[in-house]
Amino acid sequence: MFRPKVNNIILGDCEQRLKSFPSNFFDLIITSPPYADARKTTYGGIEADKYNEWFLKKSNEFFRVLKNTGTFILNIKEKVVDGERHTYVLELIMKLREQGWLWTEEFIWHKTTSAPGKWPNRFRDAWERCLQFNKNKEFAMYQEAVMVPAKESTKKRMLNLNENDLARQASKTQSTFGRKMSAWQNRELVYPDNVLYMAAECKNKGHSACFPSKLPEFFIKLFTQENDIVLDPFVGSGTTTQMARKLNRKYIGIELNEEYHKLAIERTNQD
Amino acid sequence: MFRPKVNNIILGDCEQRLKSFPSNFFDLIITSPPYADARKTTYGGIEADKYNEWFLKKSNEFFRVLKNTGTFILNIKEKVVDGERHTYVLELIMKLREQGWLWTEEFIWHKTTSAPGKWPNRFRDAWERCLQFNKNKEFAMYQEAVMVPAKESTKKRMLNLNENDLARQASKTQSTFGRKMSAWQNRELVYPDNVLYMAAECKNKGHSACFPSKLPEFFIKLFTQENDIVLDPFVGSGTTTQMARKLNRKYIGIELNEEYHKLAIERTNQD
């Protein structure tokens, strides 16, 4: 059978590019697609009312190329239109079910760094949906890979480790942080719950969307093993593929925009 | 005009009992209705597929008795049916909009101490929806009443405004400048966001639903003033009415079950 090249960032529209991939190929599809009406200059700005029509053609291909035991994670949040939360995401969930997807779970990503603002009739929006879809009730899940320390306060800290912390950890030596790390590791580990608490680090200046690396890291660990194949069909600046490579997974990223495509290749292959 | 007695816990079905109330009467309706299929012995167990039909008849009365500037808070979470999250809550949101409600916002209640458990293919469910509906785009909201302490890092910065802050302030008109600056420097309190993080205390043994008093407290403070009238049409063990009384709001609670009704009266009137 023809096997496409993996560990590759492809330029183009995911719906078209995926046609050259065999069915039942990927173990995990994880993506944060352009939100409705959000990125006018970069994606042509899909209107909220036309969003589902646009998205369902893509997701139909996702369904085909995902393994039967695979998982599809969709990070999305509806915006406020005319004072109300728009319902297109709710409708999309139901349309995806009609397309054959099982809506297994909805994780909440609690963004600690949400956009500022003060309005007379609403507070700051601090969360996004991470919708989990599957093709079958039986799917691969490796819960042990994402266990966290038992204490709530510590759990937050672990989920929220920034690269600065990681760098210091890597430098080892007798830094305070290193000592703390070993202390945490001695504590009892428990399974997390379906609320993910992490900062929206936005270092990637080239890309307007905040997609913290902790998010793909969590789901890649949870739903794949080493050498499994991960797809991000809207790979943007390459956060998903970068984490996949770091975690020794195979990856395919697809990106329509030439500049992001270039950036994604750079970021994925650095160190 | 006939004015029904307030500060009262009524025995009966809310749809029927509300008929004796005038239109545009309540400032806030907040409730945690029996979830689909969850409380078979106490409510006859509304099936997930028939839930909306059942609920929409009630919410139609809610719409009538709520003031035009009032708010309806619905605490609800869909259950897992056959391995999938059921979509009846999503459908309910859209049906409520057809009924005339505006879906203003969705708050997330992050339950810190939800029941432990281990399943092969999902984690602990640690959140519920608190859906905000309104009759008009203009509604009463008292944001200052629910402000929370600022993070330490932010407090420090406020004590020591830097040039960047000054520059951003300088772009404003003169009149705003002075006023706002002093407000900032004295600020230890900031506005919360739309993720509520509170423990699910379940002291009320008599009632099966966990509805921590912090939840009605937050929304009562946010959407009403003293002497405003609060309704909980599924008052259960009386958490909402207890908090309403404590906060010097008027209240009506309605409960179908005789034992809960008795319990709600007791708990509401205890100091």
Place this chain on the structure above:
DNA sequence: GTTCCGCATGAATCGATAG
């Protein structure tokens, strides 16, 4: 090497103003 401090800015939203 560590701690502290200053700085920039973000998947936002609203209301006013302009065309």
Place this chain on the structure above:
DNA sequence: ACTATCGATTCATGCGGAA
């Protein structure tokens, strides 16, 4: 009346430079 653009508001955090 309806749409497009613009200014104002506001908090958390990572980063870099200094002590």
